[in-house]
Amino acid sequence: MTTSQSARLERKKLMGDPIMVTTIVVLITFLTLFILYPLAILLVDSFIRDGAPTFSIFSEILALGSFRTAITNTLKVGFLVGILSTLIGLLFAYVEVYVKLNTRFIGGIFKLVSMLPVVSPPFVLSLSVIMLFGRQGIITRYILGIYNNNVYGFWGITLVQTLTFFPVCYMMLKGLLKNIDPSLEEAARDMGASRMKVFQTVTLPLMLPGLGNAFLVTFIESIADFANPMIIGGSYDTLATTIYLRITGAYDKQGAAAMAVVLLCITLAMFAVQKYYLEAKSTATLSGKASRERMLISDKSVKYPLTILCALLALFVLLMYVCVPFGALFTTWGRNFNLTTKWFAQVFTRYKGFRVFRDSFVLSLISAPITALLSMIISYLVVKRKFKAKGFIEAVSMLAMAVPGTVLGVGYIRGFAGGVFRTGFLQSFYGTGAILVIVFIVRSLPTGTRSGISALRQIDKSIEESAYDMGANSFKVFMTVTLPLIKDSFLSGLVTSFVRSITAISAIILLVTPSYLLITVQINEFAEKGSYGLACAFATILIVITYGSVLLMNLIIKYFGTSRKVKGGEE
Amino acid sequence: MAEKEKKGVKLEHISKIYKDPKTGRDFYAVKDADLEIKPGTFVTLLGPSGCGKTTTLRMIAGFESPDEGEIYLGGEPINELTPNKRDTAMVFQSYALLPHYNIFDNVAYGLKLRSLPKEEIVRKVTDILGLVGLEGMENRMTNQLSGGQQQRVALARALVLQPGVLLFDEPLSNLDAKLRVSMRTEIRRIQQEAGITAIYVTHDQSEAMAISDEIIIMERGVVAQIGSPTEVYYHPKSRFVADFIGEANFIDAKVLSGGERAQVEVLGEQLTVGNHTGLNAGDAAQLVIRPEAARLSDDGVLKGKVTLSTFMGSYQYYRIVLAGDEHEIQITDYNPIGRKTYQEGDDAALDFSAESVYIIPGTGAEAEE
Structure with a gap:
């Protein structure tokens, strides 16, 4: 009776806004078709054989010893990487927030470390670890004289993934530590606790949900990672690589679909815990801003060991990155250290380097603005508007975050190779550049949306309401008020999605056809073959492109971004 | 424009x-x-x-x-x-x-x-x-x-x-x-x-x-x-309004006879007060006294004892407990110069005219629920 009137009125008001309705319909179609449908088809595939429901596909793949090993391998690596990354991330965050760093050098290192995960292609560290510690490794063979060192496998993956993912933990934990009110710790100090005791009894308990959060995020990243296990895993297979090999080696697409469902279930479960339990908890305990500046620790017995430890770790990571361009400049890694430009030359003369970079560049350049705009629109709808399908839009775009690239890739193969529901509808879409662009968009959408949502939550709702009240329709409000106010978030979304797209591999490698040559796929191929010189040459150019884009972004934000405070409300 | x-x-x-x-x-x-x-x-x-x-x-x-x-x-x-x-x-x-x-x-x-x-x-x-x-x-x-x-x-x-x-x-x-x-x-x-x-x-x-x-x-x-x-x-119609707009004291009252000016019994005394809500004989009511509507005097209707007396500049602020009631009544006596100032512990009575106080429906017990 009663509530139906307001529901009816809200619907009527919504319908009176055709642009808004169209946007919502397009969004729902997009999310359903390109995120939900491919995942649904995986479920269908793994439970239905010859038109009848069955468990036989699951029992078949579970009977495979290699698959069971892959599951335990993946979980073992994920668990250890999660713990190590969280610990190293905590160390870095603690040193930055609590310890007085007086040299600009150290500050610079911290900044660099926080930039690395954004800039680096996923498998660069694998390449360098092989070049430093492998059989031909400079450190193992030439410095330590070890000839039979085996970096491939469990420890290789763990090392590489930890070094790749700890900066993410560092950034997350830094934000949390900054939100701890210093007076809590001062109160404990004042009551007679030592620094160590304060850390144990105040700081650490406050951080626990946050640490759990960081652990799970890394865990998910680790088990979803495809590129590193591919290059440095050797015979140590993880779920992502097993699924890939199931498709490319055994041509068992249904089996791969079932495996993908298993991997998806693991990441979804982790994601659910992380998102709905830990994230809420960690923000609940650490709400509010620090009341004032924290007294930094300048005690030498604390400061020096911690700073030196961080600096060494950071330098180690940097060394790995430096390795890559040198790998491309040495005549033969491990044998002939004369400098040469032949690898770079070969990239362009023999291996269609120009086309490779053009393809990657153009596809990423197309997907970046679409992703950035889409994620801003989704954020706007989620934060500022109320309508029925809002929950669906938010849930599905966040869901994409928990879907490993490999799973998405298999879903697209199964979902689009024969057209939608194998009807032939949209079949021509498969194998085109368009499907690659869509994959790029879907892969970057969650991060963009997340940043958009947090930017928009900072903006007083009544600012948009006032524009609406003065006569602007939704489209006008979005274009003249919302977008200008979250310009920074939009611009950084633009570059982040460009960088993520140009460095993407996991889903793409399953979908790319010979008509498109992509850098990451080339690097992977050459690394597989052991042509490290070529792999490094490609990777170096890729790093230069991504680093250049990030620099360009910072420049653009500096000149066109809003540096003004955009918070409404109290002064 | x-x-x-x-x-x-x-x-x-x-x-x-x-x-x-x-x-x-x-x-x-x-x-x-x-x-x-x-x-x-x-x-x-x-x-x-x-x-x-x-x-x-x-x-x-x-x-x-x-x-x-x-x-x-x-x-x-x-x-x-x-x-x-x-x-x-x-x-x-x-x-x-x-x-x-x-x-x-x-x-x-x-x-x-x-x-x-x-x-x-x-x-x-x-x-x-x-x-x-x-x-x-x-x-x-x-x-x-x-x-x-x-x-x-x-x-x-x-x-x-x-x-x-x-x-x-x-x-x-x-x-x-x-x-x-x-x-x-x-x-x-x-x-x-x-x-x-x-x-x-x-x-x-x-x-x-x-x-x-x-x-x-x-x-x-x-x-x-x-x-x-x-x-x-x-002319507030309810205790909520009287209380929310300005300050007000409430004392339980019994209506003896209705009409524009009602006769009421308050703390054992019979008074004539305003009755804009049209209450009738027998109705439970509350007498509303705004702090500025009454003054202290030696021989008013409602007698009591002063519990607080503070000079606030433009007015003298009193609290007084009436005989037969446990609540404190607040009185603000504007421009008090030239009038008697009561001290804490003094006996005093409330002095007001029939136009300046009135009754509204309800009882104090209801309001405190």
Whole structure:
């Protein structure tokens, strides 16, 4: 009776806004078709054989010893990487927030470390670890004289993934530590606790949900990672690589679909815990801003060991990155250290380097603005508007975050190779550049949306309401008020999605056809073959492109971004 | 400013139901509100937080949809219109200025949406900035303004559209006390000059008294009383209204005979008092004594003992416990010079005239529940 009137009125008001309705319909179609449908088809595939429901596909793949090993391998690596990354991330965050760093050098290192995960292609560290510690490794063979060192496998993956993912933990934990009110710790100090005791009894308990959060995020990243296990895993297979090999080696697409469902279930479960339990908890305990500046620790017995430890770790990571361009400049890694430009030359003369970079560049350049705009629109709808399908839009775009690239890739193969529901509808879409662009968009959408949502939550709702009240329709409000106010978030979304797209591999490698040559796929191929010189040459150019884009972004934000405070409300 | 038709607002049995986020149960944020706001008047929605006043305002603006009833603006039903299509303009509590625009662009925003010719926009914006006292500041950014100036921009931005009705959502609550007082006079002046219908939400009763033609007092989603400031102050219909508007003392009373002047028994004494709610013999009632409506004397009707006596400058402040009652009564004796000053512990009686005190329905026990 009663509530139906307001529901009816809200619907009527919504319908009176055709642009808004169209946007919502397009969004729902997009999310359903390109995120939900491919995942649904995986479920269908793994439970239905010859038109009848069955468990036989699951029992078949579970009977495979290699698959069971892959599951335990993946979980073992994920668990250890999660713990190590969280610990190293905590160390870095603690040193930055609590310890007085007086040299600009150290500050610079911290900044660099926080930039690395954004800039680096996923498998660069694998390449360098092989070049430093492998059989031909400079450190193992030439410095330590070890000839039979085996970096491939469990420890290789763990090392590489930890070094790749700890900066993410560092950034997350830094934000949390900054939100701890210093007076809590001062109160404990004042009551007679030592620094160590304060850390144990105040700081650490406050951080626990946050640490759990960081652990799970890394865990998910680790088990979803495809590129590193591919290059440095050797015979140590993880779920992502097993699924890939199931498709490319055994041509068992249904089996791969079932495996993908298993991997998806693991990441979804982790994601659910992380998102709905830990994230809420960690923000609940650490709400509010620090009341004032924290007294930094300048005690030498604390400061020096911690700073030196961080600096060494950071330098180690940097060394790995430096390795890559040198790998491309040495005549033969491990044998002939004369400098040469032949690898770079070969990239362009023999291996269609120009086309490779053009393809990657153009596809990423197309997907970046679409992703950035889409994620801003989704954020706007989620934060500022109320309508029925809002929950669906938010849930599905966040869901994409928990879907490993490999799973998405298999879903697209199964979902689009024969057209939608194998009807032939949209079949021509498969194998085109368009499907690659869509994959790029879907892969970057969650991060963009997340940043958009947090930017928009900072903006007083009544600012948009006032524009609406003065006569602007939704489209006008979005274009003249919302977008200008979250310009920074939009611009950084633009570059982040460009960088993520140009460095993407996991889903793409399953979908790319010979008509498109992509850098990451080339690097992977050459690394597989052991042509490290070529792999490094490609990777170096890729790093230069991504680093250049990030620099360009910072420049653009500096000149066109809003540096003004955009918070409404109290002064 | 060019004359435009002033519009009245009518709310017909308006209700709004929300879900309590904690219990998950539905409750009425606004219940069966029946209001008629005449064109060109300044009407205040007054009440404590959570009484439904802002929800009512937002329903008129179109940001919320009523669950029951119909809203009319200038005789037209507007339930189905989106906020951008309603002839209303709102001044927000947080000012809600567009931070990426300067003052001119903020004020011109709505005019540009209406595709007015450029010269006309410039003329209108200049005129309106003159009216609110911000001439020459067109190029300032909003973050270069003080709170009071931001409020003026917000007002100008709403006024320039010449809306049928101007809505204010606690516009002064972010300003300091002194500025609040001068701004409310200003708002009243500008409303009068523009001759526009205004609906103003506030929880500050003195603001409501100072600014409005009519006050609508709300309590827990229900309209408690509608009337001019004098009416609601001198003739409150309920204890809630009497208590919320100004200060009041309540003493239980028994009505002996009704009529315009009622005979009542209070603490064993028979008194003649005002009876604007039409109570009859036998009804339970409360005698309302405003602190300034009575004085202390040696031989008044209700006797008691002074428990506190403080000199406050413009008045002497007393608390007194009457014989046969446990509650303290507050009395403010303005301009006390030349009169006897009672000290703590002194015996004293309340002295008042029949016109200055009155009865309302209910008992003190009910009110304390």
